[in-house]
Structures are given as C-alpha cells and as structure tokens.
Amino acid sequence: MLYDTAPPPLKRPRDNPSLVTVVRAELARNKRGFVPWYHLIAPLVITIPLFLGALGSSEAKAGQTFEVFRNVTLEFWGVLVPMTAGLAAALTVRADQDAWRLLLSYGVPRHRYFVGKVAALGVFGFAASTVLLVMLSLGALLCGKFPEGMGVVVPAVYLPWLVGLSMTALAVLVAVMWGTGPSIGVGVAGLLCGALVSDKDFWYAVPFAWPMRVVLPLAGIGPNGVPLPENSAVRDMSAIPLAVVLAVVLTGLLLVAGSAHMSRKEI
Template identity: 25%
Template sequence: MLNFIKAENLKCRRTFAKKLVFIAPLLTVLLSGISGMYLVQNGYNWWYTILFPGFITLTTALINQIEEKKLRYRSVLPLPVSLQKVWISKILLIAVYTSAACILHLAGISLGKFLMNPAATIAVSQMAEATLILIIASLWQIPFCLFLSKKLGLMAAMLINLGAGIMLGILAATESFWWACPYSWTTRLMCPVLGILPNGTLAPQGDALLNPGVIPLGIVLSIALFLLLLATTAKWFQRQEVK
C-alpha cells in the first residue's frame, strides 16, 4: 500500500493540489490576522466552517482530475493491480495532505497568537486538541468528495460538499440532532474544545454547548462513517471499466 501512496504522490508533483496544502492555511492565517485580537477565534472558526471543507473538496477534485482530465482513468483501470488499493491510496494521500494543512494552520495561528495577542483566552494546547479532532472528524469527507468528483465533476462536488458544509455545519450544530448530521460534527466538537460557538462568538460560561461529553461520540461517529465510505467507494471503484 505504501508504494501505491508514493505513486499517487508522484502524480501530484508540481500540481496545484499539492500547493493548496500551503496556500489554504496561509490564507486563513492572513485573513484572521486582519481581525487583530480575534485572530485565534476567527482563525479557527473560519477554518473549520468554510476554508477547510473547501480545501478538502478542491483537493480531492483536483487529484481526481489528474486521472480524469486527459485519459479518464484509462491509465489505471486496465492495469493488473487492485483498483481498491488505487482508490484507497488516493484517499490516504489526501488524508496526509489535509493533516499537513491542519498542522500548518495550527503553527500559523499559534505564531500569530504569540506575536499579536499572547493573552488570548484560547491556549495553544486547546488549539492542538482542536486540530487533532478536526482532522479525525473531517476524514469522512475525503472518500465522499472523491466519489462526488469522479461521479459528478468538480463544480458539483464543490456545490454539494461546501454548500452543505457551510449551511448544515452551522445550523445543525446547535440542535439536539447534531449527531445525525455529519457536517455539524466538527463545528459541534469545537464548542467544548475551543469555547467557540458555531456563529464564531465565544460561548458564555455555563453554555450547554460547552459540554465535553459530545467529543467521544463525535469521534466514534466520524471514524465509523469514514471506514464505511472508504469501503463502499473502494468497492464501487473496483467495478469501474474503461470507457
């Protein structure tokens, strides 16, 4: 499997998909830096509600286009290799890219906090925990978006995943049924970790959304959905034929 991942990584060499790993978190840090003392608060809220879902969607779509644009996967489908492994390796590579982007985002916001507002109430340890949870809670979007990109194309994937992510991520996160809406998981889990409400404001002391009991449930649901989508989409890709 490692050789498959290395091969997929070579395909992305000098592509915009790989550059996005650096561009997306840097853009977030620069935009949040404009807000001064609210750098940490806005830097994370904008990241997990808008920019990070957009990054995942665009990255998966661009990686799909590497195969789709010129040969429509004709260079892959006829090969005597496991197509499931090819598909899974793409997903794992994107997971590495998304993790790297989140770590760079954490480093940038931490540096901004140190330089601009060392007294910010959100500690670096909280940001590190939030970054780890964000990576885990967003993994399910990778196979889902890769499937959407392969099946419907870049624009449809962007409209469906990013549109639903922005609307449902904010609206459903404060409801009792938040656990039933995958798009609300990251936003809901950030409430007890960072103390930030879905609308981007700091939660008042004693707010019900600060209950940390939702974190284990959200993580378990995220991992379960990721594994389900990984297996389902890999089996679907295995049945693809050259057209």
Template identity: 85%
Template sequence: MAYDTAAAPPGTGRRDNPSTATVVATELARHRRGFIPWYHLLAPVIITVPLFLGALGSSEAQAGQTFEVFRNVTLEFWGVLVPMTAGLAAALSVRADQDAWRLLLSYGVPRGRYFVGKVAALGVLGFVSSTVLLVMLSLGAVLSGRFPEAMGTVVAAVYLPWLVGLSMTALAVLVATVWGMGPSIGVGVAGLLCGALVSDKDFWFAVPFAWPMRVVLPLAGIGPNGVPLPEDSPVTDPSAIPLALVLAAALTVALLVIGRMHMSRKEI
C-alpha cells in the same frame, strides 16, 4: 536448453500487487505540483494573516485579548473550511486522474487500492495543512506575548477537525468518482453551510457535514459565529467530541468499503 515461457518477468508480482503504502506514496508524488498542494500549504496562511491583523484592531485587543480573538475567529473559519477543502481537493484530484485510470485499471492491481490510496493521500495533505495552521496560530500567540500559556486546547482544536473530516474526504472522493467534479464540490459547499448552520443544533450528529465544526466548538468555547459561549451552554459539552470521532470513523470505513467495491466494478 529449455526455457520456462510461463515464468513472469522480474518485478511483475510487485507491479501488479503493490502495497497500499506504495499507492499512497505514488499519489503524493503525483500531487507534488499543481494547485492542490499549494492550496493546502497556503490556505492556512491566507486566512490567518488578515484575521490576526483584524484582531489587532479589535476592541478586545485593548483588554489584552488579541490572541483569544484571533484564535476563536481562526478556528471558526477552519471548522467550515475542512469539509470545503475536502470537496474541492477530491474533485480536482479525481478529475486529473480520469485519463490515467483508463490505463491503470487495465493492470492486475486490485482496483480498490486506487480509491483508498487517493483518500489517504488527500488525508495526508490535510494533516500538513492543519500543521501549517498550528504554526500560524503559534506565531500569533508569540506576537501577542501569550505563548504558550494561551494555546490551551489549540492543538486538539486544529487536528480533531482534520481527523473527523477524513469522513468528508472519503465521501467527496466517492462522489467525485461516481458522479464527477460538480457534485464533489457540492459536498464541500454542504459542509461549509452545515458547519455554520447545523453544528450547534441538537441534531448535529445526524448531519455528517457538520461534524468537523462540531468538535471545534467545545474546545474553543465558541459558537459557529465565533462568539464566545456561556459556560452553561450545552454546546460546550465535550461529550460531543468522542461521539463525532466514532461516527466519523464508522462513516469513513463504510465509504472506503463502498468506494473499493465501486472501483472494482468500474468500466475502463
């Protein structure tokens, strides 16, 4: 009886050509334990609990504006935390994969999928973190007796920074892949500083690190320092939001293309 020795073992095609969804699911499975998932789950809780307690003791609380103070300060912190989280998570995730990549890059799997999968997986964790923040803000509204009427644009103010911040995740993963952990954390620090110092300036659109914070300002009606803005302030112009979304989408696509190219040429 003759055997076809050239025939591939069962499942080889699937193993060497997994879908992007499979790669993302594998990345998420690998992040079930360790610092990164716990950070994404607990960071919103850690920042909101003391901020709510502080809001209870504020002078505005006596005027029945406890939730408004809590919401504004929380969203201010969140706007600068999104890029900081992107840099930190990317740095730790890529560093943890250095040994695994020595094996994975030897397979016939299209290498670019590893990069896209990591960005997407960290993006999913960011979405989970944003959802936890929304839950905490909702609890604050309930405890203040202002749910749901005071929620207003809170949902948009929570999720839009995450959506715009995907560009920072892609940038941080690319920097971590090319230059290592330190520069990737530097991306997060730059995002924190630019969110606080540049997001309300006229040239904010030229500084990607400031984009997550910029979409928060008109929705929450606050400046980068958490102080409510006057109604005639140009910072409250909502036209900055679609512009930031378009810029972030374009940058994300460009970074994914560059990242795929880099992974395809990366030496084992």
C-alpha cells in the same frame, strides 16, 4: 535414462504494489499544481488578515488579542475543512481520468486506487493543519501568550482534520461516481452545515457538521465565533468522542463502498 532437468517456468508476478506505494504515487503525482499550493496557502490566507483584524478589535485593549485571533481562526477552519475536502477531491479525481484508463487495465487491486486517493488527500489535509498550527503559534508568540495560550489549539486544529477524513472519503466517492460538480457540492454542504447545524441538537445526524462540531466545545465558541455562555449545552465535551466514532465508522463504510465501485468500474 535422460531426465528433464530444465527448471520450471517462472510464474509472472502479479502487479501488487502495497497501499503505501500507491499513496506515495498519489502524492508524487499531485505534488505540483493547485491542490498542494491550496493546502499550503489557505491557512496563511485565513490567519494573516484575521490576526491584523484582532489587533484592531476592542478586545485587544483588554489584552485578549490572541483569544480573539484564535477563536475566529478556528471558526473559519471548522467550516473550511469539509469545503477543502470537496474541492481537492473534485480536482484530483478529474485530473486522474486519463491516467485511470491506463491504470485500471493493470492487475493492481483496484480498491487501492480509491483508498490511496483518500489517504493522499488526508496527508495534504494534515499538512494544512500543521501550517495552521504554526501560524497560531506565531500569533501566540507575538501576543506574549506562548505557550500558555496554546492549550486548546492543538486538538482544535487536528480534530477537525481527523473527523473531516469522512468528508474526504465522501467527496472522493462522489467525484468518482458523479463528477466534479457534485463533489464540490459536498464541500459547499459542509461549509453551510458547519455554520448552520453544528450547534443544533441533531448535529450528529448531519456528517457535514461534524468537523465544526468538535471545534465548538474546545474553543468555547459558537459557529459565529462568539464565546458561548458557561451553561451552554454546546460546551459539552462528550460531543467530541461521539463525532470521532461516527466519523471513523462513516469513513470505513465509504472506503468499502468506494472500493467496491472501483472494482466494478469500466475502463
């Protein structure tokens, strides 16, 4: 009696790259062009002229050059984080329109494209924050305030990036759904709210103001860079964990919403 000994047909594996692979692909595709250079150069463009300006300030005569440099730099950084999120999301999503026509036809779970985009832009933001930290460290070194003057710098540099991931997720979602202009509008709203709302009592209701809000109590400054009075409510450190929790929740909700939209998106 003859038996069929032929092996069963091999099942074709479903395209299923890990999220790490998708993020690496996003970083590789965006390693050239305006976006990576912007994240590298923006901290330099901010810090170099501000340091030169601090050298000529009246506070410099009192030996407070680094304090002035640090405070003004962190003020600019707090409003720049959401602006950067909107601009980077708008440009990278627009550049991906043609590629997505092909990629969305594959069997890859579509939500990974959205989450991978947000994560990749988060990596660029982290790199920009690190460049800023290096520049502030150099400023402290030149002023003879390193390392004792760096106490608040590390959290004041990285916390806006962490909280600002919610703005990155929002900007990517807006860019995917409505295009370049509205996504840049998210960044502009973040810039304005950071300057106008971050020190108000209702700051927690305006996500655009969160990155700037975590800077103010750490640096002890207002949105205009002026030192806060010792009894100012803006110095309350409890705003920082609240902003972090709100940002984590909002980021999670936006990732879910963006993933659902990508899963239904027509090619």
